[in-house]
Structure formats: C-alpha cells, structure tokens
Amino acid sequence: MTDSVINETERRREATETSLKQLGSLIYEQIQNREFPWIMMQSRSSDNINYDDELRQFILGDRTVRRHSRNVRNIRPFTQFLWTAWFARELVRLKKTSTLREVYYSARGQRDIEFTGQTESDYTITDLEVALNTPRESMNIYPKDRGAIFGDLNIEYTFPPAYEGRMKNLTDNPDGAPIGRSLTSSKLVDTTADKVIVIEKDAMFSRFVEEKVHEKHNAILIQTEGIPSRSARMVIRRLNKDMGLPIYIFTDGDPWGLHIAMVIISGSAVAAHLRGLTTPDAKWIGVWGTDVLKYKLPTENLTEQDLKRLKEIKDDPRYVDELWQREIDIFLKMGKKAELEAFSALGLTYIVDEYLPEKLESL
Amino acid sequence: MTDSVINETERRREATETSLKQLGSLIYEQIQNREFPWIMMQSRSSDNINYDDELRQFILGDRTVRRHSRNVRNIRPFTQFLWTAWFARELVRLKKTSTLREVYYSARGQRDIEFTGQTESDYTITDLEVALNTPRESMNIYPKDRGAIFGDLNIEYTFPPAYEGRMKNLTDNPDGAPIGRSLTSSKLVDTTADKVIVIEKDAMFSRFVEEKVHEKHNAILIQTEGIPSRSARMVIRRLNKDMGLPIYIFTDGDPWGLHIAMVIISGSAVAAHLRGLTTPDAKWIGVWGTDVLKYKLPTENLTEQDLKRLKEIKDDPRYVDELWQREIDIFLKMGKKAELEAFSALGLTYIVDEYLPEKLESL
Numbered sequence: 001m002t003d004s005v006i007n008e009t010e011r012r013r014e015a016t017e018t019s020l021k022q023l024g025s026l027i028y029e030q031i032q033n034r035e036f037p038w039i040m041m042q043s044r045s046s047d048n049i050n051y052d053d054e055l056r057q058f059i060l061g062d063r064t065v066r067r068h069s070r071n072v073r074n075i076r077p078f079t080q081f082l083w084t085a086w087f088a089r090e091l092v093r094l095k096k097t098s099t100l101r102e103v104y105y106s107a108r109g110q111r112d113i114e115f116t117g118q119t120e121s122d123y124t125i126t127d128l129e130v131a132l133n134t135p136r137e138s139m140n141i142y143p144k145d146r147g148a149i150f151g152d153l154n155i156e157y158t159f160p161p162a163y164e165g166r167m168k169n170l171t172d173n174p175d176g177a178p179i180g181r182s183l184t185s186s187k188l189v190d191t192t193a194d195k196v197i198v199i200e201k202d203a204m205f206s207r208f209v210e211e212k213v214h215e216k217h218n219a220i221l222i223q224t225e226g227i228p229s230r231s232a233r234m235v236i237r238r239l240n241k242d243m244g245l246p247i248y249i250f251t252d253g254d255p256w257g258l259h260i261a262m263v264i265i266s267g268s269a270v271a272a273h274l275r276g277l278t279t280p281d282a283k284w285i286g287v288w289g290t291d292v293l294k295y296k297l298p299t300e301n302l303t304e305q306d307l308k309r310l311k312e313i314k315d316d317p318r319y320v321d322e323l324w325q326r327e328i329d330i331f332l333k334m335g336k337k338a339e340l341e342a343f344s345a346l347g348l349t350y351i352v353d354e355y356l357p358e359k360l361e362s363l
Numbered sequence: 364m365t366d367s368v369i370n371e372t373e374r375r376r377e378a379t380e381t382s383l384k385q386l387g388s389l390i391y392e393q394i395q396n397r398e399f400p401w402i403m404m405q406s407r408s409s410d411n412i413n414y415d416d417e418l419r420q421f422i423l424g425d426r427t428v429r430r431h432s433r434n435v436r437n438i439r440p441f442t443q444f445l446w447t448a449w450f451a452r453e454l455v456r457l458k459k460t461s462t463l464r465e466v467y468y469s470a471r472g473q474r475d476i477e478f479t480g481q482t483e484s485d486y487t488i489t490d491l492e493v494a495l496n497t498p499r500e501s502m503n504i505y506p507k508d509r510g511a512i513f514g515d516l517n518i519e520y521t522f523p524p525a526y527e528g529r530m531k532n533l534t535d536n537p538d539g540a541p542i543g544r545s546l547t548s549s550k551l552v553d554t555t556a557d558k559v560i561v562i563e564k565d566a567m568f569s570r571f572v573e574e575k576v577h578e579k580h581n582a583i584l585i586q587t588e589g590i591p592s593r594s595a596r597m598v599i600r601r602l603n604k605d606m607g608l609p610i611y612i613f614t615d616g617d618p619w620g621l622h623i624a625m626v627i628i629s630g631s632a633v634a635a636h637l638r639g640l641t642t643p644d645a646k647w648i649g650v651w652g653t654d655v656l657k658y659k660l661p662t663e664n665l666t667e668q669d670l671k672r673l674k675e676i677k678d679d680p681r682y683v684d685e686l687w688q689r690e691i692d693i694f695l696k697m698g699k700k701a702e703l704e705a706f707s708a709l710g711l712t713y714i715v716d717e718y719l720p721e722k723l724e725s726l
Binding site for chain 2: 209
C-alpha cells in the first residue's frame, strides 16, 4: 500500500495546520478592521444533533452559534478559545503532543487565561474541534492511551520525530502494541491479514494471541479496553476504509458490550461534530443472546440498570437493524447476560477452537 | 549479566512446578493412608501480619491454620482448593496463561466445584499462593495488564512458546511495551541504562519518551498506570536486584502518589505472604510538598479523604523515615496537593528540562 494511505496521514497534518492558520488570519483581519473578533460554528446542543441514515452516525444540524468578544461576559471564553487554538498550533508546529490535562495546566501558567477546571478547558477544545471540523488528535492533543493491536501489519512511524520513517511489524511483541500516539499517527503500510477482530477485553486478546488466532484466522487483533478510545476508533476505521479489511467485533453479551460495538460502528452523539471516527460496515459478531442459549453459557442476571439500558438502546436509531433488535429482545426475554470469559466454562480454548470458527463460518 | 538472570527465570518456573507436584503427592499420600486430606498454611488474618524492619515489608507471623476435608462444611472449599491447584498445574504444564476471571469461569464448567462468585475463587488462589509461597503469576495466572516500559533494555522472551528465545530491544516502540505476560516472564538480558525512572501516569511517560529522557538521562522508563500491578512491581524489583539499577519514582504530590511509591518500595499488607514484589532501595523523588512550594506549582485543596489518608500513613510503619515524615507534614500544613501535570504551567517541557535534572542532581 499505498500512496493514498501515506498521503492521507500527511494530508491530515497539513490540513490541520492550514485550518489553524486560517482561524488566526480571520481573527487578525477582524481586529485590523476594528471589529470585535468573533467566529461562527455549528451548535452542538442536543436539539441540533440528528442521526444521518446515510452516514450511519449522528451529525450536527444546520443551526449555528456565534462566539464573540463584544461584551465583558464573552471576552473570557473567547480569549480561552484563542489561547487554545494558539497552543494547538504550537503543538503541531513543534511536533509535540499533549494530553487534555496538560492543556488545562498549561493554561494555568498563563495570566488571564486560567480555566476554572478541566471541564471548561475540555469544552473549549471541543469548541475548537467544531470550529475546525477537526478531531483534537489531529492537533496532537490526546487522551489517555487505551487498547492494543497485534498481527501481521507493517506500519511506518511519523511520530515522534526521531522515529519518523522507521518501520515496524506488529507481530513483534506478543503483548501487543499500545494504541498510543505513535501507533495512531503512523502510516499503515501493508498486511497479509484478511480481517480484523476487535475484542473488548485485554484478557481475551491475550488468549487470542496465545492461541494464535492471528495465524489460524489470518487476522489483525485489536483490544479496546472497554469503550474504545477515539484513537482506536480511527485505527479501526483506517484498517477498514484504507486497507479494505472487514472488521468483526467481539464483546461481552450485555448492554455495555452492545454499546461498545456500536461506538465503533456508528460513534456517539457527543462526537456528532466529527467525521472519520466510525466504521459503519463493522460487524458485531458476539456474544449474542443467541450464543448464550446455543452454547449454554454460564450467565449472570441482568441488573435493573442493564434492563433500563437495553430498553433505551432498543429505541435508539443506531440499533434499528434486524440483528440488533432480535438480540436485544433475546437478552430482555432471558433476563441474563454473559461475559466473553464465560466460554472458559467449556474449556480455556473453546472460544478459539470451536466458537470463533463456527461464528466466522456462519457469516 | 546474565547467566544468573536467565537461571532465575527458569528456576522460578521449575520451582513452581515442583511445589504443585509436591502438594499433589502430599494429598495423594494422605488419601492412601486413609486420612481425610489436609494442609497447613500461615494464617493471613490481620493479627498475623507484621511489619519486618529488615525486609522492609509486611510479612506473615508464625500462626498457622489448617485447611482440612474432615467435615461436610470443609469439603467444598478444600475441593475448590485442590481443583485450583490442579488447574494451575495444567497451565504451567501446557505453557498457557489465564486470568483470575478465566479461572473463575473455568471452575463454573466443573460439576461440584462452582464458586459462588469471583471473590471466592480469588480467595482460593490466594490460599494457593500462601500454601506454596509462590505468587500466582508464577502459576501463569495474571490480572489485567497495566503499565508500560521503554528504554535501551534487551529482553529475551520465554513466553508464548512461539516467541521463546526471541530478542527485543525496548526502544523499538515509542508508545512503550505493555507490561504484559510476555514482558513479565521474559529474561532481562542487558542494558546500557544506569537508572530506572518509574512514573505513575501514562501521560507523563509519553512526555518523557517524547523529550528523550531515556537518552538524556540514560534511563529506562516505566509507567505504572496508577497503583502498579504485581507484574510491574516484579519487573521493577528485577531491574534493581538483578541488573543493579537504582530506581527513582515520580508520582503526583498527594496521598495516593505517596501510596503508589510505597507499594513499589515496601509492598502492601495483602501481599504479606509473598516475597519478590518489593524494592526497598527504590527512592520516591517527587512530587514532594517541598517541590510544590519551591516551584510554586498550581495546586488543588486536599479533600477530607486526602487529609484522613495522610494522617493514616503518617503512623504507618512503612513511612517512618525522615523524608516521608517531613513531606507528609508539609502536605498537611499546606492543605494542598499537586499533580505531575501541574509542571505544565511552567511550560510543557519544564518538568523534563529543569525539574528532573535538578532533582537527580540533588540526590
């Protein structure tokens, strides 16, 4: 692969830098024109968030809001916004990364910028994402690392600078490669795998590596450590869209497992302002309610909270397809749930030796 | 290095297998002698846990308890204990690993073994650790992976079998290598580093890698993701004891940061039955209360819970040294705490460019 992939990464970086510069120029011009500076952006209040059937994700509607600096009440948030944009520009220019928390504390070192808490600084970073239509990761602002990847995939680092151009094969560490800043910003070069298996939990990921699922099923393995980070969702999307690999998702058979799968497939309402985080063609392949019955898995009872959550997602537009509706109904009817590890009751390697091949076969 | 190091790993594995076999033989003999089988082990009730000034960790006292199978009430836990020992032996024999949760679910597949919940199964595994004086990790039973390591350290894998004998240099992934099952069970072969810096948080670990602390300070970097896993504590100990490297620990300047440092140095009461998890010569080097004042760091107020915790550890035998007592007093007097990220207020790289060199110099 592939010029298109390589260029994609570079393009994103340049696009971000250009957007940040344009934002600066706009403000600068306004000031030169003796205007109080302002910007327009899409509103992200809940009545402006709609589900788009074609994109299969939530998007922001047409309503816009204006952030301006014309009165005393608005000057403070506007200044915070500009400082955050400046800080992001510095990160990109200097090829440095930062966390949300470091951004917050960096502001605390600035006179007159200080945020009252990290919530406010995070909110301002989201404003910047909306204003630029760009995820913060492209501005080198990352959350805590979460998740890992393993399999015959060659990547080329673009970050940190000392590693630029260095190649790596992701079978080289049997504990997996963390989905950190360097992995996330690397070029996906080529692979012999013909599918990606995404697993909710590191324990089952270790089992899959140990039992050589990557070889037996010619797969790249990813574990998300619960709800996948946006970095993990971006990597999964690139494996699907740029490398053409089908994505299969394994989660616990409970409402939280369904949610984890759906966040990968169609994203969440809080990221309605962003594209490039979802993988609508990814398939949730287990643990289904059907599986719980078929394999007679040991179960736990659904809690009150589980039941409430299942009923909520039954009416959620993202879960409209037949498979989801069927499985939600089965869980509700059983009143039971089962974790991935429940397969251990049938033998430690049953999930890999029997269940997984049957499941992949049946698709 | 390294004959001693290599042999250490092999020795541990063989010792575990021998202990498990001996346990089985003992029970077998008892049955052949027409006795109801029983075993003796040290009591781990709180009145049998004492702090040992020489070992600088909690240890179990001389009081023992007898687990037997002579009456109906005892048969069930004794059978669970034996099944768990058998399962551990299978793991070691087959060179497979497992998680605490998988052990629990594996038991659920066995008629008449079933645990009422994972708490019971975890408790039984701890019984087995006490009976054999062996950490569960040596029986291939692991918790969730946590933490990462980075730096010029060559390791040789011993697990999984397909990776046995394969070498790896831990600078090869700028996101770090997870402290997973393969890293934990690998041989530490050699290093050019002359120290180890342990950091509580992945964000600051990423900062340290990005700013090349490993090169500038000739250090191996470890991040523990909060309270270090036992695997991380074992790796830190081996770097200190087997490779002779001094260990420096950086945590948030708050009672939880102090606790994280102390768990590395002297362990915890719940692991009083185990050796090989502590590094008494490791040094906690920040964020001290002294640092908060000297560098005028942005702070948060201590909460009620923080104050309570600080007063508790002031009387804890592990914190008896002058440094700890001084710093606890400063935190109590200030009524403030500061995170590692607070240094960002002085500039994103201040912690690396100014604070760290000054701190290492001052030691």
